[in-house]
Amino acid sequence: MCTLLVNATMIAMELKSPEEILKMLEGYRKIVLFGDSGCAQMCDVGGILQLEDMEDFLRQNGKEVLGRIFVEGGICDTNNIRQELIKNQEMLERADAFLIQACGVATQTLTELMPEKESFPAANSKFLGSMPERFVHEERCIMCGDCILDLTGGICPIARCAKGILNGPCGGSMDGKCERDPDTDCVWQLIYDRLKALGKLDNLRSIWKVKDWSLARGPREIIKQET
Amino acid sequence: MKHSQGFPETALKRMLESGRFTVTGEVGPPHGADHSLVLDRTNLVKDYCDAINITDNVRGIPTMSSMVCARFVIQAGAEPVMQMSARDRNRILFESELYGAYALGVRNVLFITGDHTILGSHPQAKMVYDLDSIQALQLASHLMTGQDLAGDELEGVPAFYLGATLNPNADPMELQVWRVEKKRDAGAQFFQTQAIYDTSRLEQFMEQIEPFGVKVLAGLIPLKGPKMATFMNERIPGIKIPKSFIERLEQAGDGLKGDEKREAVRSEGLKIAAETIKKVRGIRGISGIHIMAIGWEESIPELVRAAGLYPRPK
Numbered sequence: 248m249c250t251l252l253v254n255a256t257m258i259a260m261e262l263k264s265p266e267e268i269l270k271m272l273e274g275y276r277k278i279v280l281f282g283d284s285g286c287a288q289m290c291d292v293g294g295i296l297q298l299e300d301m302e303d304f305l306r307q308n309g310k311e312v313l314g315r316i317f318v319e320g321g322i323c324d325t326n327n328i329r330q331e332l333i334k335n336q337e338m339l340e341r342a343d344a345f346l347i348q349a350c351g352v353a354t355q356t357l358t359e360l361m362p363e364k365e366s367f368p369a370a371n372s373k374f375l376g377s378m379p380e381r382f383v384h385e386e387r388c389i390m391c392g393d394c395i396l397d398l399t400g401g402i403c404p405i406a407r408c409a410k411g412i413l414n415g416p417c418g419g420s421m422d423g424k425c426e427r428d429p430d431t432d433c434v435w436q437l438i439y440d441r442l443k444a445l446g447k448l449d450n451l452r453s454i455w456k457v458k459d460w461s462l463a464r465g466p467r468e469i470i471k472q473e474t
Numbered sequence: 475m476k477h478s479q480g481f482p483e484t485a486l487k488r489m490l491e492s493g494r495f496t497v498t499g500e501v502g503p504p505h506g507a508d509h510s511l512v513l514d515r516t517n518l519v520k521d522y523c524d525a526i527n528i529t530d531n532v533r534g535i536p537t538m539s540s541m542v543c544a545r546f547v548i549q550a551g552a553e554p555v556m557q558m559s560a561r562d563r564n565r566i567l568f569e570s571e572l573y574g575a576y577a578l579g580v581r582n583v584l585f586i587t588g589d590h591t592i593l594g595s596h597p598q599a600k601m602v603y604d605l606d607s608i609q610a611l612q613l614a615s616h617l618m619t620g621q622d623l624a625g626d627e628l629e630g631v632p633a634f635y636l637g638a639t640l641n642p643n644a645d646p647m648e649l650q651v652w653r654v655e656k657k658r659d660a661g662a663q664f665f666q667t668q669a670i671y672d673t674s675r676l677e678q679f680m681e682q683i684e685p686f687g688v689k690v691l692a693g694l695i696p697l698k699g700p701k702m703a704t705f706m707n708e709r710i711p712g713i714k715i716p717k718s719f720i721e722r723l724e725q726a727g728d729g730l731k732g733d734e735k736r737e738a739v740r741s742e743g744l745k746i747a748a749e750t751i752k753k754v755r756g757i758r759g760i761s762g763i764h765i766m767a768i769g770w771e772e773s774i775p776e777l778v779r780a781a782g783l784y785p786r787p788k
């Protein structure tokens with residue numbers, strides 16, 4: 248079930264530059280690499296191949312790579328990763344630092360589980376996106392905490408309007424494109440077209456109220472009560 | 475919407491409601507701390523305009539605060555229209571600045587979405603957009619009822635003549651028309667348009683917003699030359715300058731050089747603007763013009779005279 252979820256939507260990320268990675272690892276010699284088969288693999292930052300490449304790169308730059316821990320599923324699944332840590336305990340104890348080729352959540356999960364050593368982020372987490380084709384990721388959601396896709400015909404203006412406005416489009420929308428750059432669609436044009444096709448243009452006739460952005464700010468948590 | 479004080483009587487409101495053709499102009503705030511530039515620029519144009527807009531960090535290029543500049547416009551003996559963009563302030567700062575602006579004597583306020591910062595000199599800035607321009611209008615209207623957004627009673631109730639922008643060039647037209655209605659419902663009494671060159675879209679647009687009963691000032695940006703026109707087509711959101719105008723500017727002053735050439739090109743630019751004024755005056759529902767000179771304040775007196783709109787009624 249978890250993999251299905253991960254396949255449907257993912258945290259899109261990119262590896263940091265080699266210079267940046269070497270800079271953050273300055274003063275640490277023995278490194279353990281982390282990757283996973285979820286978002287990290289799909290974004291080509293922490294799949295098996297990228298872990299191998301990183302190992303070669305770090306070796307060439309004078310580091311000792313003690314090993315790679317590749318997790319089936321996501322590093323964010325704490326129970327899952329805990330098993331891996333127990334299995335690799337001896338190696339982890341010898342390490343000076345960990346390099347996490349996955350999202351910011353993964354790095355923080357490992358920081359919490361192994362506070363005695365530092366976990367470094369090898370990737371920049373960028374957005375929640377879809378993957379229309381291999382190597383292409385498009386932002387779709389910024390997790391605003393109060394989803395309004397029901398009003399917009401399933402297209403998110405918060406994540407996909409360059410200004411995130413609620414009563415769009417702004418005056419910069421021309422020929423279906425956004426004022427920010429001519430390659431990006433104006434999402435309000437897309438919403439308009441979609442609602443028109445659905446016969447729901449009335450959704451756009453009244454003023455949409457001021458948003459409660461406090462729901463979009465962290466730290467947030469969800470604790471589900473069993474029923 | 476209920477207003478405890480109603481809309482204040484501003485010169486702009488009186489002009490627009492009198493049915494006389496109204497002229498507003500724009501003064502760009504200094505890119506630095508020299509307030510005398512605001513006074514100078516205001517003095518240059520004040521006899522030619524019924525009210526003077528103060529822009530608000532256009533394209534995210536930082537300039538002197540619009541509230542402060544509006545105050546200097548008053549000091550120079552003119553009436554300001556203070557612009558406020560939703561890009562750089564959240565609801566708290568909107569409220570705070572509206573109280574301050576009122577206390578400083580500012581009565582006309584115009585709300586804009588604000589250009590994306592990527593178009594200016596500080597593309598790395600974090601944009602705010604806590605509200606959009608329509609919600610900012612609602613907020614201003616709400617403050618005029620004597621309460622803030624939390625429902626707390628105000629120590630002194632502000633009253634503003636509220637304005638907004640519209641862009642007939644923007645898409646989709648139907649939705650842009652509804653946005654005018656939403657802005658009116660949120661409290662906007664007058665509208666200034668994005669710069670108009672080809673007047674046919676404006677004409678179509680005006681027909682559609684006629685039922686809303688709002689006052690519209692057609693926006694103009696006089697063109698200094700073909701380079702500026704091309705730059706604007708590429709970099710200023712929501713503007714469409716027809717090729718034929720750019721060609722006229724290219725051909726102006728053929729055979730001339732240096733200053734003479736420049737003068738010829740500029741006067742062609744002013745000629746185009748004067749023709750546009752003539753055309754928009756013929757469009758039903760247009761109540762006046764709004765000249766955005768963008769650093770070429772000298773063009774405002776020339777244009778107003780050329781259009782036969784000088785002297786301005788007192």
Ligand code: SF4
Nearest residue numbers: 388389391394395403
């Ligand atoms: S409305 Fe909020 S929760 Fe829904 S898709 Fe957009 S950003 Fe995500």
Ligand code: SF4
Nearest residue numbers: 408416417425426433
């Ligand atoms: S052009 Fe459309 S997508 Fe771009 S900022 Fe304006 S409303 Fe948002």
